[in-house]
Amino acid sequence: MENIAQLPIREIVSKDYRAALVFRTFGIDFCCKGDQTIQEACTRKKADPHLLLEKLIEAFTSPSEDHFDYQSWPLSLLANYIENKHHAMIRERIPLIRKFLKRVVKVHGAHEPNLKKIKSLFEDSSEDLQRHLEQEELIIFPFIRKISTDEERKRLLLSPSFQQIRELIYELMADHEQEGACLEEIRQLSNDYTPPAYACNTYKVAFALLEEFDVSMQKHMHLERNILFPEAISLEVAANLN
Known part of the structure; x- marks a missing residue:
């Protein structure tokens, strides 16, 4: 997934639902507050955006029973x-x-x-x-x-x-x-x-x-x-x- 750091988080989850668990782990609402970018969400939650991106990459390369487009x-x-x-x-x-x-x-x-x-x-x-x-x-x-x-x-x-x-x-x-x-x-x-x-x-x-x-x-x-x-x-x- 290209340039995910610049995408609204709702779009990231829509493209690959495996991202949902990562955002949830960081306490980030990807549904009703899905217009924010990763940086904006991490700033609000005082989370490390680089760590979140690493976790997203791990999630995207892991197998999942619920990986539907x-x-x-x-x-x-x-x-x-x-x-x-x-x-x-x-x-x-x-x-x-x-x-x-x-x-x-x-x-x-x-x-x-x-x-x-x-x-x-x-x-x-x-x-x-x-x-x-x-x-x-x-x-x-x-x-x-x-x-x-x-x-x-x-x-x-x-x-x-x-x-x-x-x-x-x-x-x-x-x-x-x-x-x-x-x-x-x-x-x-x-x-x-x-x-x-x-x-x-x-x-x-x-x-x-x-x-x-x-x-x-x-x-x-x-x-x-x-x-x-x-x-x-x-x-x-x-x-x-x-």
Whole structure:
């Protein structure tokens, strides 16, 4: 990958998702704050950009089971992947995480106020997130599938209905920023999902589930915010130019 130091970090991750773990290790948000360069991100995080670049090069040369060029996928395929993999995972994990957090707060909440805050943040954000998923599955994704295959694509893209779709896309991208901020706060409150030495198995599982959820959400939001949604909007721009 050429001149990655000059690229926005969201573009680096879009070209090769193996970069995501490196940025995550350095505490850098590649999704909602993906417009910054490596130098800008490292300055904010007081991290060594040369070390980060070394780690990126290592990541790009390492094998991975999830090394897909998502940018080359048809939009309909990407929408299906997000719905079948990430939406399904969210719906499966939310009730499970809530159950474990409830148990942990019941036992440890009196002397660990951060746990109550984590539980409250997760419950509030998961309610908003489920509404977000419904809007995507019932409105956004069906439209994206249609413009990916329909011979009347230009008519659809130039219709008033797409203007409404575009507005909803921007609303969903704003939701991503709120969700990203919530996950970051949970990350900080949980000390990067590190349970204390005395933690019971329930406590450990709760934090492990939260971390898994966070990792999946980062990828989910990245695929939508930095690839799927911009590509859908770019089709409208192209239709207007033709």
